[in-house]
Amino acid sequence: MSWIHPISAEVEETAETLGGKGHGLVVLRRLGLPVPPGFVIGTAACRAFLRDGRLPEGLDAELADALSGLEAATGRKLGGTERPLAVSVRSGSSVSMPGMMSTVLNLGLTGAATSALAVETADPRFALDSRLRFLSSYATEVLGLEQETLAAIAQRAGTAVVVRDVEDAIRARTGEPVGEDAARHLERAIAAVFSSWDAPRAITYRALHDIPADLGTAVTVQAMVFGNRGDHSGTGVAFSRDPNTGEPVPFGEVLFGHQGEDVVSGRSLTSLLRELAEREPAVWASLLDALERIEAHYRDACYVEFTFEAGQLWLLQVRPGRLVGRAAVRVAVDLADAGTIERSEALLRITPQQLRQVRTPRIAPDDAADLLARGLGASPGVAVGRVATSADSAARMAAQGPVVLVRPETSPLDMHGLAAAVGIVTSRGGPTSHAAVVARSLGKPAVVGAAGLTVDAAAGALRVAGRTLPEGTLIALDGTSGEVVVGRPRVVDAGPDPRLHRLLAWADEVVGEGGDFERGKPESGEFGRDDFERGETGPDDFERDEAARLTAAQAVLRRSTTG
Structure with missing residues (x-):
């Protein structure tokens, strides 16, 4: 049995074997797009590891061969003292689980290799920063050091000092230095990624999304x-x-002079994606070309993670966009109108949950709400609940009623709090940060980058503009406008969506009944305002009727497909 597969256009294994990340990289290679060289350790190796408690027999020999091939392809050597190779070690299940499992970056930058990189690039600062990033991820993900310990060390002045203190913390925790054996570091990192499949945050995420527990994760190893x-x-x-919104324009964030975890974590202040066009026009042009080719391949909106080094674009991950509510409906209808997909496929792409999210509520524009902060809307909808300043508090307080989790930024360790909360607010980060991505995947309203908001989890309080709000204070957030207010504001419906009306009309054509199941309601699928005022119906009736029309059409389409 072959445990390891190259990242190559010729590879035929599916996402069930390569994981979603690895399979996506193979797709990018087939499209002729720039992907760093590397290889994938398949999900079967993870299942064997979890069953036996050790890396499977024969993997060590395959790993040595794969690493030799990567060194030959790059002209570099892992841990080498001349032209050193550094690699990323990333997880990747067949079903996306953003940030729920371990990642180790810059692996291979031993002390000697870091010195060699500094000489090669004539940039000791860059080499030392990269070494620190390796030590930090290796310490937390492989050796089990607490993130709070590393965060405290990171506050000290000077990268060299921080590197030395992290090395000391590792020695104090393990009784030995991190060492110079890069190949051994790689084996331990692979085992840590496999183990993270059963981390509490990953288990929680799988339970929320009905992901089977026996899939396992692949491990992708690539040149940094x-x-x-x-x-x-x-x-x-x-x-x-x-x-x-589903609007057909590129959307995202960029961070100059940083590595990818700085964007996803939300710790750093990012720029809007369009700034790339001004500062690096060649990279921008390459990215637009890549997005166009990827969307044409998937026939759907897409999402990519990218890095550019010295003006050269590299793609690190790709997947269909996983849009919510109105955005999902707009994209499906727009693609059908363009002839990219059939109407039947547009109907099958929309889930009842996405349909329910179309009528995204908003805080009334004319409401005299007590505005606490304003950030970026990251996941549409309005959430009202009591403030919780930590994941543990959110999980505990949710038993007594709705809570809003408010954090500086979120990490995978906050997953139990994210699951318990009805909405999420962060003081840092952008619309593609961890908090935003997870909120959209859970269908929960979120506001990120709320300016001026300080979260004091130790004191259990929020501070903004001279005000202090203790945990338990009732607040509301609007995941479209980015507003965070104190109290319970007046909420209004987002209004009709013409694309939803068209999608439902297509559903009625498939079912063959037309209208709103002949209940005398308007053809659009909406009830009239008079029905509200008479108390004869409410928003839940909207959602039930629309969901029923969609699911009825989907049932017909699936029966016709299966014969």
């Missing part, structure tokens, strides 16, 4: 490309269409 290398390097995430 460095977004933190100089003024013409950076990293970002991009959607081919706006994930909140």
Whole structure:
């Protein structure tokens, strides 16, 4: 049995074997797009590891061969003292689980290799920063150091000092230095990624999304490309269409002089994606070309993670966009109108949950609400609940009623709090940060980058503009406008969506009954305002009727497909 597969256009294995990330990289290679060289350790190896408690027999020999091939392809050597190779070690289930499992970056930058990289690039600062990033991810994901310990060390002055103190913390925790054996580091990182399949945050995420527990994760090992290398390097995430509205314009964030985890974590202040066009026009042109080709391949909106090093674009991940509510409906209808997909496929792409999210509520524009902060709307909808300043508080308080989780930024360790909350607010991060991505996947309203908002989890309080709000204070957030207000504001319906009306008309044509199941309601599928005032119906009736029309059409289409 072959445990390892190259990232190559010729590879035929599916996402069930390669994981979603690995399979996406193979697709990018087939499209002729730039992907760093590497290989994938398949999901079967993870299942064997979880069953036996050790890496499967024969993997060590395959790993040595795969690493030799990667060194030959790059002209570099892992842990080498000349032209050192650094690699990323990433998880990737067949079903996307964003941020729920372990990642180790810059692996291979031993002390000697870091010195060699500094000489090669004539940039000791860059080399030392990359070494620190390796130590930090290796310490937390492989050795089990607490993130709070590393966060405290990171506050100290000077990268060299921080690197030394992290090395000391590792020695204090393990009784030995991190060492110079890069191949051993790689084996331990692979085992840590496999183990993270059963981390509490991953288990919680799978339960929320009905993901089978026996799939396992693949591990993708790739040559690092460095977004933190100089003024013409950076990293970002991009959607081919706006994930909140479905508008056909590129959407995302970019961060110059940083690596990818800085964008996803929400710790750093990002720029809007379009700034890439001004600062790196060649990279921007390459990215637009890639998004167009990827969307044409998937026949759907798409999402990519990218890095550019010294003006060269590299793609690190791709998947269909996973849009919500109105955005999902707009994209499906627009693609059908363009002839990219059939109307039947547009109907099958929309879930009842997405349909329910179309009538996204908003805080009434004329409401005299007590505005607490304003950030970026990251996931549409309105949520009202009591403030919780930690994931543990959110999980505990949710038993007594709705809570809104308010954090500086979120991480996979907050998954139990994200699951318990009805809405999410962060003081840092952008619309593609961890908090935003997870909120959209859960269908929960979110506001990120709420300016001026300080979260004091130790004191259990929020502070903004001289005000202090303790945990338990009732607040509301609007995931479209980015408003966060104190109290319970007046909420209004977002209004009719003409694309939804057209989608439902297509559904009625498929079912053959027309209208609203002959109940005397308007053809659009909406009830009239008089029905509300008489108390004869409400928003739930809207959702039930529309969902029923969609699911009836989907049942007909599936029967016709299966014969």
